[in-house]
Amino acid sequence: MARTHKKVRFLPKGKRKHTEASAAKGVEEVLRILEGRWKLVILFHLFGGHVRRFSELRRSIPAVSEKMLIQQLRQMERDGVVRRVVHHQVPPKVEYSLTDWGQALCPALNALLTWVELRPSTEVVSVLPIRGLPMPATDRVSSAHPMD
Numbered sequence: 685m686a687r688t689h690k691k692v693r694f695l696p697k698g699k700r701k702h703t704e705a706s707a708a709k710g711v712e713e714v715l716r717i718l719e720g721r722w723k724l725v726i727l728f729h730l731f732g733g734h735v736r737r738f739s740e741l742r743r744s745i746p747a748v749s750e751k752m753l754i755q756q757l758r759q760m761e762r763d764g765v766v767r768r769v770v771h772h773q774v775p776p777k778v779e780y781s782l783t784d785w786g787q788a789l790c791p792a793l794n795a796l797l798t799w800v801e802l803r804p805s806t807e808v809v810s811v812l813p814i815r816g817l818p819m820p821a822t823d824r825v826s827s828a829h830p831m832d
Contacts, residue, residue, distance in 0.1 A: 717763045722748045722756045735781040
């Protein structure tokens with residue numbers, strides 16, 4: 685078995701360079717873990733070391749159904765982002781918190797919030813239905829089809 689020189693080692697974790705393929709695969713994995721309408725909202729409620737009971741999360745996100753909240757929490761638990769602790773008592777008590785790995789998402793999500801605040805205002809441009817040509821906002825035609 686061939687050995688490399690002792691000075692040649694793996695790159696430190698912070699110095700790894702991604703190829704296009706490995707970066708694309710990493711992005712797909714991130715999106716798989718964070719996909720779901722309510723996962724990011726749940727994360728924001730758990731950041732900062734907060735431990736929340738299921739009922740607290742349910743009240744703090746009123747638009748989510750109980751079934752959907754349970755599904756999203758279970759998926760995040762399976763992926764290692766959320767820790768679920770069941771206290772065996774009557775009535776049952778279930779608490780959720782972020783794992784250390786889940787808490788490490790905080791700076792990345794803060795960067796996303798900063799990024800979205802930098803978004804320039806965009807002018808609404810409509811598209812002609814037949815030709816697909818952009819139409820200036822001031823010259824919009826009131827009918828659905830342009831006159832030929």
